Amino acid sequence: MNAVVNENPSVRYAKCIELSRRIRWDIDRDVIRGRHLDPAHKFLPDGLTQVDRLPFLNPAQRLLMSQVQGRTYANMFRLVERFVSAKMLDVGRDHALGDQMALEAVVRFTDEELKHQELFRRIELLAADAMPAGYRFMPEADHVASLVLGKSTWSVLALTCCIEIVTQVHYRQSIEPDAGLSPLFKDVFLFHWKEESQHAIIDELEWLRDDAQLSDTARDAAIGDLIELVAAVDGLLQMQAAADAEYFVAHAGRNMSMAEQAAVATGLLDAYRWQYIVSGVTQPRFSKLLESLIAPAQRERIGHALAPVMQRAANDETAVSA
Template sequence: MPIATDPLAQDSASYARCIEVSKRIRWDIDRDVIRGRHFDLASKFLPDGLSLAHELPFLTPAQRLFYGQVQGRTYANMFGMIERYIGVKMLEVGRSHGFGDQTAFEALVRLTDEELKHQELFRRIERLAAEAMPPGYRFALDGNDVAAFVLGKCSWAVLALTCHIELFSQAHYRASIEGAAGLSDLFKDVFLFHWKEESQHAILDELEWVREDATLTPAARDAAVGELIELVGGVDSLLQVQARADAAYFRDVTGIGADHREAVESNTLRAYRWQYIVSGVLEPRFQKALGALTNDAQMARMQAALGPLIAYVGDCGEPALH
């Protein structure tokens, strides 16, 4: 006869494991990550499986290298921006444990502290990228405005989006960045150390998402799915803005011909939709978590909303993470 298990005890053990790992892998920006280094523009930042640089056959090798570096700079800035809202949300979620499970409370306080450290890391990386790269780059998105938009949605939707982000960041590192040849050692180390802590954050995100789901009525959950769809649409709007800015910067620096300009912008948007939306949607762990918390009709709504984005990305799919 199987022994019954207490879900609350299981959750508390999961929070405790996250604390143990957080203590064991704790790293410092200067001592462990940057270590006095600077960016070398002879090296790639993002592998082609993320930047989709290989999808533009008219680029010279030097242009292809720079194209991936522009995207890599934005990749770091995007995570720095995203983690602003995540830190605020997890501080809010942690308060609900304040007079209850102190292990869960500590785990979420540690997560918030780590997200603040990540923000500082990515600010440092932007300054190093600005020193190395030609002038004219512009990160067109405002972190406070984005955080206000995201945090205006219900907790279920925000936690779902957060879990999606934490999971795709891990997938990108494990499947693409970690084993890629020719990448900047500094850029690779940034996302190695980021991945180490994000691995625990994804566990906590999912625990809190499930915990929030348990408080919802069927009608509230149905509304929450609608707000998650709105968040995905909002993310896509941001990607369109930054893709235009990055394509313009790339064109200005390289002087690429007018006949290729539309292709560069379209491919940049395709890469960003792949990086920040579709690769996470296709991540099996996210699909399993979302499927466990929604019914067939709600999943159909999600699929209908995501369909045009997946179609736009096209064939790059999971095998492109290399």
């Protein structure tokens, strides 16, 4: 059930190398450039924060919501890139005595992911300077990476491919068009997007390569791993949404009713499920590739496992009286 790729993999790896060389950027010279995050600016656009689900928030609170979610957004990608870089080091060994174009592409990928981790670490420090004290990013990077890397390569590459495709979509559809965002925060995701564009291609190539080596039984087990990984991601989102809701309520500038506090917590979790799960698995580029690799019964199995999260993330707007 291998997908048909219209272009030779070596050619696609070579194109990724060429793009990597051409767009190579530096954190200080090109992205941060001595700037700071301005607390007067939004960090994340309304289309990602889904702040309109919370109509009782005033303009200052909507601004804070974008900053809280934007800070978590950057930290979440730093977390993801921790296990992505480790997995790419692993798969790169398969190319060491083989296709040197593939090897260079994967090595460049790994180097860029390490740079992205440092970029997001720097942004967290700038966010801490710009925002009130008390924010907590709950997931522990090494613990999460160990959990993820304990699963099959097929499932980790599937998850990675989904996440890196979604970074492309979020930037082009939501972040780039929003003129009200912090210029620095916007630049962070512009430069991140530039390198993630070839990373998504390499993810696809490595996923296809791994899939070609699997038996039907091994693929079925890998699908089970993928379902478990998505459930683990959802668990992290629930934990972080609760922490972010507590932080937001503490700094909202007024006492919120219990109903409003509950709506904030639900709104944050719905937004996070949309950002990190739903917007990825529903992306045609990802869903078509996944469907090309699996049987109808396996597709139904994945759909059944995802249904509760998909339904909760698609809840109607929460109407709460101020």
